[in-house]
Amino acid sequence: MTVPQGLRSCLAIAGSVLTFALLIERAGLLPAVIATVVVASLGDAQRRMGRTLILSVCLAAAVWLVFVVLLDQPFSAIRGF
Amino acid sequence: MVAAEHLALGFATALTPTHLLACFTGALLGTAIGVLPGLGPLTTIALLLPFTFSLPPTAAVIMLAGIYYGAQYGGSVTAILINLPGEPSSTITCLDGHAMARSGRARLALAVAAIGSFVGGTVGTALLAALAVPLASVAARFTAADYAALMLCGLVAAIVIAHGSVPKALAMTGAGLLLGAVGTDVATGQARFTWGVPELFDGIGFMPVAIGMFGLADIIHALASPNHRPDVSTSIERMRAQPGELRRAAVSTARGTLLGSILGVLPGGGPLIASFASYAVERKVASAVPPVGSGAIEGVAGPESANNAAAQTSFIPLLTLGLPSNAIMALLLGALIVHGIKPGPAFLSREPALFWGLVASMWIGNLMLLAVNLPLVGLWARLLRVPHAILYPTTVVLSCVGIYSLNHSTFDLRMTAAFAVAGYLLRLRGFEPAPVLLAFVLSRPLEDNLRRALVFSDGDLTVFLREPLSAVLIAIAAGALLLTGLPAIQRRRALLQ
Numbered sequence: 001m002t003v004p005q006g007l008r009s010c011l012a013i014a015g016s017v018l019t020f021a022l023l024i025e026r027a028g029l030l031p032a033v034i035a036t037v038v039v040a041s042l043g044d045a046q047r048r049m050g051r052t053l054i055l056s057v058c059l060a061a062a063v064w065l066v067f068v069v070l071l072d073q074p075f076s077a078i079r080g081f
Numbered sequence: 082m083v084a085a086e087h088l089a090l091g092f093a094t095a096l097t098p099t100h101l102l103a104c105f106t107g108a109l110l111g112t113a114i115g116v117l118p119g120l121g122p123l124t125t126i127a128l129l130l131p132f133t134f135s136l137p138p139t140a141a142v143i144m145l146a147g148i149y150y151g152a153q154y155g156g157s158v159t160a161i162l163i164n165l166p167g168e169p170s171s172t173i174t175c176l177d178g179h180a181m182a183r184s185g186r187a188r189l190a191l192a193v194a195a196i197g198s199f200v201g202g203t204v205g206t207a208l209l210a211a212l213a214v215p216l217a218s219v220a221a222r223f224t225a226a227d228y229a230a231l232m233l234c235g236l237v238a239a240i241v242i243a244h245g246s247v248p249k250a251l252a253m254t255g256a257g258l259l260l261g262a263v264g265t266d267v268a269t270g271q272a273r274f275t276w277g278v279p280e281l282f283d284g285i286g287f288m289p290v291a292i293g294m295f296g297l298a299d300i301i302h303a304l305a306s307p308n309h310r311p312d313v314s315t316s317i318e319r320m321r322a323q324p325g326e327l328r329r330a331a332v333s334t335a336r337g338t339l340l341g342s343i344l345g346v347l348p349g350g351g352p353l354i355a356s357f358a359s360y361a362v363e364r365k366v367a368s369a370v371p372p373v374g375s376g377a378i379e380g381v382a383g384p385e386s387a388n389n390a391a392a393q394t395s396f397i398p399l400l401t402l403g404l405p406s407n408a409i410m411a412l413l414l415g416a417l418i419v420h421g422i423k424p425g426p427a428f429l430s431r432e433p434a435l436f437w438g439l440v441a442s443m444w445i446g447n448l449m450l451l452a453v454n455l456p457l458v459g460l461w462a463r464l465l466r467v468p469h470a471i472l473y474p475t476t477v478v479l480s481c482v483g484i485y486s487l488n489h490s491t492f493d494l495r496m497t498a499a500f501a502v503a504g505y506l507l508r509l510r511g512f513e514p515a516p517v518l519l520a521f522v523l524s525r526p527l528e529d530n531l532r533r534a535l536v537f538s539d540g541d542l543t544v545f546l547r548e549p550l551s552a553v554l555i556a557i558a559a560g561a562l563l564l565t566g567l568p569a570i571q572r573r574r575a576l577l578q
Contacts, residue, residue: 075486
């Protein structure tokens, strides 16, 4: 697939923010963060999917810890739980 | 001197171990949260405010001061390290601060920013203590026409300091003014540029514009040009100050402090205008190598001390007139009211102990900022060593969470995505984002004062030239714009012949 790198990075970053917007209320904080990281990393030509997944899970845990546990923000971690 | 006595009283109140601990904790928390990309001082203070509610009023106010300075410094850290301004007044720090970080001098930039902030804050506090009463009466004498002219000056400063072409900077300023005009007209209730979208009735937020056009646009740019990716990790150790550089930073700090102290007194974006004005001055005065705008120490020292000095003196209108000069001040005002402190014209005379205690705690907040952050400069700088493949998705995620936690609005997130793409495309064409942001922030206050001045004068535009101060300010603005135009005109003429 040959998408110009400029277009590809635009789509990845804008797409990742939009993904977060789409999922934060529908699916919850943890899935939103994981999906955002995955979409954002699609913009990196040298990405490694395994590393991205590990990063996304760690980030989701860290964000949950800081915002929900420490700062008491009204986010639901996973919608429905 | 009565003020000195009162200040001593204030310090006696503030300097107990418990209060120092409260301030230290506040500064630490404020920095720790404020340094997360996407969380500006406004969000940080809002998030941390509940922590102060359980404390007794004095301790709470002192902790709040710590949080405020910590959060503000956290915003400067992200501006320097990843080109993401946490608030309007650190926008300008991005230019030289981030350029310094890219050339492996992040630690120096961070240290200069911390020291400059402290110096600016200290002088501002001294001024606040000595001149609160007379300065408040000066600020109260400013007319709407004067304010409008002052903001015009600020906008011209943004054009003067922009790199590259003046017409492009003018266009960006116009775009910023229009973006700021989106939303409900306060005076008439008319919806402007809202296209029937209910979320736009309240206008566009600062964070979506700032994060989109600076931080995220920067990430897109770095991803799109992998070969030019800033490889700061290798050069981090190469950051000793060159001979004479610290002296230059000290001179700039002094200039910035002076400018900031004066401009901060005026309600209506004091720290913001101060940082831009200081930058414009450094651009003209400093003979730096590399030039200001591409990683000069002056471009960090001047604006950072100016915005802190201004932040300090902007407590004068807040405490004596009850007028918050920006969103953060408004938030602090709200927090003070929660703790039973009601700033206003009678505050100073009715509750001197509390007023001076507040002044003293502000200074202690500044001191704590230095105490917390100078040792941590190395740690923050080391953030740059995090590989880009980890740093940029983290920045995106934290920006999203930060923006969302401000208003719980997914619309803000969609705006952010749009501004990110727009910011990237504009940068490709050589348009700079800094003037957009300044014009965007000044748009509403400029309009309000313009309207007020014209209502008073019955729509007579000459009011701006009849008011002496406004006339001087407009003359300065016009002169500065002509001067920037001049070399370009000359070059074009040379080309034509």
